[in-house]
Amino acid sequence: MNRIDRLSAILIQLQGKKIVKAAEIAERFNISLRTVYRDVRALQEAGVPVGAEAGTGYYLVEGYHLPPVMFSREEAAALLTGEKLMANLSDHSNRKEFSNAMQKIKAVLRGSEKDFLESLEDNIAVVSRRPPVGEEFPNRFLSDIQHSLGKQLILQLDYFALHNETHTKRDVEPIGIIFMNGYWHLIAWCRLRHGYRDFRMDRIKNVGVSADNYDKQRHITLKEYMDRYGEYETQAHMVKIRFPKTHARRIGDQKYYYGLVEEQLINDECIEMTFLAPCLDWFGRWLLIWGSIPEIVTPVALTEKMQELALEIKAHYL
Template structure:
């Protein structure tokens, strides 16, 4: 990137945040801090009102705005890809907001970029194998959660925990959201459990943003949560089971709720691979399929199935 293009990009970066650290600029453009200082000085000499706070970063003086920004073809293609991803991997609220934003972006594209996007649109697809969310769990709260995060407001919600199958009312002080293993999660301090918890958003039945604020500085950051709890939380088991082909069709979409990540035909059977943390919960689901399922791995699940079968036998005896 030549210097003129870099100066323009730095100016756009400055307009995108209240304060931008010199280290952020250096990292983005892979330049030294000394070069950053020279570039900022060049912008100031050109009449751009760039202010600086010692030890904090640079900012644009209030009231200064760039003229409307034009996107090049590659940037427009990247945005189209993002739109396809959001349409499948976001919830109902965020999907609508992103679609509205894309309409505004398309409106400012040059004619040849619009033609390029139209020709490209039919050739990009994101296939989501997750089952659709029913009316019981509307899956439309991502925008509200983002609002509460930005304003530091407490959330109230009714949450259905899969491993206990119990609906509970929670008050949560959110610290972040993340997308993991095909689902969006809300991470926050749960006042009911007095600890940090992750909540799968498609398991939230009702949610409201209160007008009660909380002290964000009392909590760890999202990165700290991920670094700390990824080591202590139970790791998911990789489970492989086989069903006869004719029988496998009866399972339908249930397999997705139990964490299926892959399936393949092996002889006259369909082998399915799941990622699941709770062997007992998964094993009790397998019991519903009787002798029509064969556990391939792990060995712990095979042993647990024997215990569950004995439990059922003793119950009916």
């Protein structure tokens, strides 16, 4: 990147945040701190009102705005891809807001870029395997949760816990959101349970944003939570189960709630399903519903767990 393009990009970066550290600029453009200082000084000499706070970073003086930004063809294509992803992987609230933002972005594109996007529109698709969400769980709270995170406001949740099929009301202090295994998760300090909890957003029945603030300094960061509690991929068990085709159809949407990631037709009579199961005991108790019909391909630990559960049931009824 030549210096003129870099200066323009630094100016856009400064407009995007309240304070930008010199180290952030250096890392983004792979330049030294000395070069950052020279570039900022060049912007100041060109009349751009860049202020500096010792030990904090740089900022643009309040009221200064760039003229409309022009996008390259590659940037426009990346934004279109983002719109497709948002349409399938976000919730109703964010989907609408992103669509509105894209309309504004398209309005400032040059004619050639607009033509390019129109030709590309029908050639990008994102397919989601998530089951449809019932009316009880409207899946439209992501914007409210983002607002709560930005303003440090307490959230009031009406939440359905799948493991024990109970509805509870929770007052929570959000620390972040994660998109994982096809679902959005709210990570928050739960005042009811007095601990950090993972709330899957498609199980939230209703959300209220309180006027009361919480002190985010009292909590760990989202990264610290993920490092401490969130070893999701390493903790999950890869499970492969084979069902006769006639019974596979009866499972319906249940398979999604138990972590289905893939279905494969083995032959005319058999389907193999692959799951990521966070807990073999929980998964095994669901598998008991189907009696001797399913065949466990892997892991051996699940077969042993099913033997334990079968003996547990036998002992109970004896």
